[in-house]
Amino acid sequence: xxxxxxxxxxxxxxxxxxVTANDNVSLTLKKGEILSILGENGSGKTTLxxxxxxxxxxxxxxxxxxxxxxxxxxxxDSFSLxxxxxxxxxxxxxxxxxxxxxxLGLPGEKKIKMPxxxxxxxxLTRKYGFDLNPMQKIYDMSVSQKQTVxxxxxxxxxxxxxxxxEPTAVLTPHETTKLFQVLKNMKEDGKSIIIITHKLNEVxxxxxxxxxxxxxxxxxxxxxxxxxxxxxxEMMVGEKVSLDIKRTKPTNxxxxxxxxNINCRNKEGLPVLTDxxxxxxxxxxxxxxxxxxxxxxxxxxSIAGLQKLESGQIFYHTPEETIEDLTKLSADVxxxxxxxxxxxxxxxxxxxxxxSMDLTDNMMIRSYKDGRSFLVDRKKPRKLASxxxxxxxxxxxxxxxPVRRLSGGNVQKVLxxxxxxxxxxxxxxxxxxxxxxxxxxxxxxxxxNEEKKKGHAVICVIEDLDVLLELCDRILVLNSGKITGxxxxxxxxxxxxxxxxxxxxxxxxxxx
Amino acid sequence: MSKDIVLLxxxxxxxxxxxxxxxxxxxxxxxxxxxxxxxxxAALVIVAITKQNPIEVYLGMIDGAVGSKRRxxxxxxxxxxxxxIAVGLTPAFKMKFWNIGAEGQILMGGTAAAAFMIYFxxxxxxxxxxIVIIIVSSIAGLIWGIIPAFFxxxxxxxxxxxxxxLNYVAMQIVTFCIVFWENPTGSNTVGIINSATxxxxxxxxFGNVYGLNVVLVLLLTTAIAIYMKYSKHGYEISVVxxxxxxAEYAGINVKKVILRTMMVxxxxxxxxxxxxxSGASHTISTSTAGGRxxxxxxxxxxxxxxxxxxxxxxxxxxxxxxxxxxIATQFGLNENASDIITGIIIFFLIGCxxxxxxxxxxxxxxxxxx
Numbered sequence: 001x002x003x004x005x006x007x008x009x010x011x012x013x014x015x016x017x018x019v020t021a022n023d024n025v026s027l028t029l030k031k032g033e034i035l036s037i038l039g040e041n042g043s044g045k046t047t048l049x050x051x052x053x054x055x056x057x058x059x060x061x062x063x064x065x066x067x068x069x070x071x072x073x074x075x076x077d078s079f080s081l082x083x084x085x086x087x088x089x090x091x092x093x094x095x096x097x098x099x100x101x102x103x104l105g106l107p108g109e110k111k112i113k114m115p116x117x118x119x120x121x122x123x124l125t126r127k128y129g130f131d132l133n134p135m136q137k138i139y140d141m142s143v144s145q146k147q148t149v150x151x152x153x154x155x156x157x158x159x160x161x162x163x164x165x166e167p168t169a170v171l172t173p174h175e176t177t178k179l180f181q182v183l184k185n186m187k188e189d190g191k192s193i194i195i196i197t198h199k200l201n202e203v204x205x206x207x208x209x210x211x212x213x214x215x216x217x218x219x220x221x222x223x224x225x226x227x228x229x230x231x232x233x234e235m236m237v238g239e240k241v242s243l244d245i246k247r248t249k250p251t252n253x254x255x256x257x258x259x260x261n262i263n264c265r266n267k268e269g270l271p272v273l274t275d276x277x278x279x280x281x282x283x284x285x286x287x288x289x290x291x292x293x294x295x296x297x298x299x300x301x302s303i304a305g306l307q308k309l310e311s312g313q314i315f316y317h318t319p320e321e322t323i324e325d326l327t328k329l330s331a332d333v334x335x336x337x338x339x340x341x342x343x344x345x346x347x348x349x350x351x352x353x354x355x356s357m358d359l360t361d362n363m364m365i366r367s368y369k370d371g372r373s374f375l376v377d378r379k380k381p382r383k384l385a386s387x388x389x390x391x392x393x394x395x396x397x398x399x400x401x402p403v404r405r406l407s408g409g410n411v412q413k414v415l416x417x418x419x420x421x422x423x424x425x426x427x428x429x430x431x432x433x434x435x436x437x438x439x440x441x442x443x444x445x446x447x448x449n450e451e452k453k454k455g456h457a458v459i460c461v462i463e464d465l466d467v468l469l470e471l472c473d474r475i476l477v478l479n480s481g482k483i484t485g486x487x488x489x490x491x492x493x494x495x496x497x498x499x500x501x502x503x504x505x506x507x508x509x510x511x512x
Numbered sequence: 513m514s515k516d517i518v519l520l521x522x523x524x525x526x527x528x529x530x531x532x533x534x535x536x537x538x539x540x541x542x543x544x545x546x547x548x549x550x551x552x553x554a555a556l557v558i559v560a561i562t563k564q565n566p567i568e569v570y571l572g573m574i575d576g577a578v579g580s581k582r583r584x585x586x587x588x589x590x591x592x593x594x595x596x597i598a599v600g601l602t603p604a605f606k607m608k609f610w611n612i613g614a615e616g617q618i619l620m621g622g623t624a625a626a627a628f629m630i631y632f633x634x635x636x637x638x639x640x641x642x643i644v645i646i647i648v649s650s651i652a653g654l655i656w657g658i659i660p661a662f663f664x665x666x667x668x669x670x671x672x673x674x675x676x677x678l679n680y681v682a683m684q685i686v687t688f689c690i691v692f693w694e695n696p697t698g699s700n701t702v703g704i705i706n707s708a709t710x711x712x713x714x715x716x717x718f719g720n721v722y723g724l725n726v727v728l729v730l731l732l733t734t735a736i737a738i739y740m741k742y743s744k745h746g747y748e749i750s751v752v753x754x755x756x757x758x759a760e761y762a763g764i765n766v767k768k769v770i771l772r773t774m775m776v777x778x779x780x781x782x783x784x785x786x787x788x789x790s791g792a793s794h795t796i797s798t799s800t801a802g803g804r805x806x807x808x809x810x811x812x813x814x815x816x817x818x819x820x821x822x823x824x825x826x827x828x829x830x831x832x833x834x835x836x837x838x839i840a841t842q843f844g845l846n847e848n849a850s851d852i853i854t855g856i857i858i859f860f861l862i863g864c865x866x867x868x869x870x871x872x873x874x875x876x877x878x879x880x881x882x
Contacts, residue, residue, distance in 0.1 A: 354755065
């Protein structure tokens with residue numbers, strides 16, 4: 001007898017204007033299996049899943065759920081077909097409890113019987129091995145707990161097909177292991193699961209089969225047991241890629257940035273950095289590890305003069321061995337002092353670049369003040385823009401294209417290129433390869449390594465621990481705004497980093 | 513369940529798809545269609561009300577707007593005032609500072625102009641008086657612009673409400689001044705100021721009463737076009753408008769830019785006040801601004817803040833307005849009829865922006881055909 005598939009996509013095509021996000025994609029999810037959808041950014045994974053969850057509507061093609069041809073016009077349609085999607089960005093209401101969030105929007109009697117709901121939720125958590133208190137408020141939760149709420153939300157609604165979009169991007173290694181166990185339990189129970197990711201190791205560990213997309217087209221589906229990291233990379237990129245980062249020994253190390261006991265608070269008045277002190281040397285790459293939101297952003301922004309400090313001091317040691325006090329100076333004053341500090345912020349289009357402006361105007365962000373003329377000089381920025389496009393192989397129709405139209409990788413190349421063009425003595429980068437494909441990522445790693453060889457101090461926040469271990473010389477670990485350790489990248493390992501990231505290895509909750 | 517699926521198995525009939533990009537030609541084509549549709553709908557309304565031949569009515573409109581030399585110049589004068597205000601709003605709106613206080617800024621500028629016309633007509637030679645009037649009216653508008661900017665920059669108050677409320681304050685100030693300036697006494701209006709001496713009036717230029725208006729406004733429009741596009745200030749305004757975080761990152765002093773830009777914006781609107789008082793009506797009342805401060809927002813917005821496009825947009829709007837005033841009298845309708853026609857046109861022009869940004873897709877023919 002032929003087995004009915006949970007999901008069948010047949011020749012699905014989706015276009016956005018001139019861009020074809022999915023081109024004739026056919027794919028099947030068998031009942032009770034974990035299927036990984038693998039592909040670089042921009043390969044159309046999320047678009048494909050958004051068509052299943054009713055956010056987009058396919059231009060062509062057919063979707064079959066449990067053997068029946070269906071049309072999914074809205075997320076509601078998708079729910080009623082038993083599809084539950086867990087998005088990368090959580091959609092929860094902070095001031096409500098987990099249970100309240102879970103039943104939000106569900107039809108039912110006028111009076112909510114909360115104890116009964118809680119009991120049902122507890123039954124679900126016990127069944128699959130989650131760890132959740134239904135009465136806890138969302139704002140009290142860690143990222144991984146919020147994710148748990150999202151998963152239970154769709155299970156509570158009776159979903160038997162789950163789609164998870166990059167679920168491990170925000171998790172620590174320990175939390176990832178826990179999540180995978182839960183997913184395996186659900187599979188045992190007969191649920192069908194799709195997981196979207198680009199982390200190869202996880203794919204190999206978790207899934208039964210792997211489907212690969214590249215630039216919107218479907219490449220192939222393989223059994224996990226027949227796949228290796230190399231073969232999958234080749235399928236994703238379309239060519240063999242060498243995955244080595246050439247790390248050189250740091251030379252001629254001198255103090256460059258000295259941070260002493262800085263404290264700062266966020267807009268809500270909660271402390272985000274507590275007594276942080278460290279030194280960054282010239283000629284080395286200092287990595288910063290930590291669960292997202294542990295103070296990485298504030299640490300870099302403090303040095304760049306974009307963060308208000310409550311107390312503490314920041315010193316810059318010039319190559320001429322004099323000392324500049326950067327404490328409480330704003331970005332423009334730091335620049336006027338002649339400190340060549342480059343900063344690639346996490347929010348590329350919200351801080352580093354202006355999305356609606358073209359490449360030339362974005363180059364000017366750093367240099368428009370130069371010269372005494374009332375009018376701006378666009379000649380030099382234009383030259384710089386075309387130089388960056390050429391050297392870093394930025395794909396753009398023309399220099400006048402708004403950067404918002406470029407893909408994530410190209411946006412990042414423009415930004416990193418501009419910052420490196422400042423010829424900085426200190427280069428700070430936050431999540432430099434987030435959202436980038438493998439080739440672009442390695443381009444960025446090489447650029448960082450070159451800066452290091454030039455004797456500049458590089459500080460980089462990277463979420464992927466494997467990369468941190470391979471790229472950096474030393475790794476600074478943050479946990480809820482405290483520096484829990486600075487370790488030698490050559491002798492440490494993921495487990496040690498994981499322990500430092502979570503403090504004692506156990507989850508800590510903010511109890512305010 | 514099976515019923516569900518049957519229900520679900522229907523593609524939506526109409527879908528809106530966001531356009532990636534659109535050629536300028538196509539965009540203007542859509543706008544042209546909108547204008548034509550607006551004229552047709554307006555014609556239907558006219559027929560329904562007046563039972564007249566719509567072509568005759570439109571001819572009446574053209575006649576009203578440009579039918580005689582005098583009418584043509586009145587239309588041009590009104591276009592210039594509208595253009596000047598729209599140009600003044602441009603820096604603020606480009607910075608995403610929603611300045612809906614142009615009315616107040618115009619009134620303050622107009623009041624300052626009127627005050628100098630009344631009190632200094634015999635103290636200053638006429639050439640100097642005119643220059644002084646232009647300067648003080650700009651300063652009055654500047655002050656009215658910098659007040660909300662200061663509170664926005666330092667206390668993050670909502671500039672929309674703030675500028676709106678200042679409009680009413682400005683109106684009260686005008687009412688207050690009218691009490692002192694009443695002429696003739698008891699009329700509760702100021703009347704034509706210096707009607708005999710014409711002191712403080714814009715002089716004729718090139719043999720035309722409104723020649724100076726043309727020169728000043730076109731110079732100003734060009735200056736602002738250059739200021740926005742090629743100056744460092746203009747660049748800072750765009751960056752602050754897009755993202756304050758980026759501005760801080762770029763080392764831009766955001767507070768300073770907000771204050772400076774609203775000074776420019778307010779000053780130009782204040783100058784527009786003198787343009788209306790000294791250069792056109794030669795009187796002051798609470799309706800001196802006459803809603804132009806709001807209409808100019810539409811003009812600036814529809815022109816996508818391109819000062820050159822603003823010339824076209826304000827010309828179109830004023831043409832329609834002047835034309836409909838004419839048909840209102842010609843066919844014995846009241847003034848609201850002209851508002852209806854202007855309203856219909858603005859509705860279509862704003863509505864067509866949706867079709868410039870989005871594409872409508874109809875459901876494809878049923879799949880059995882394949």
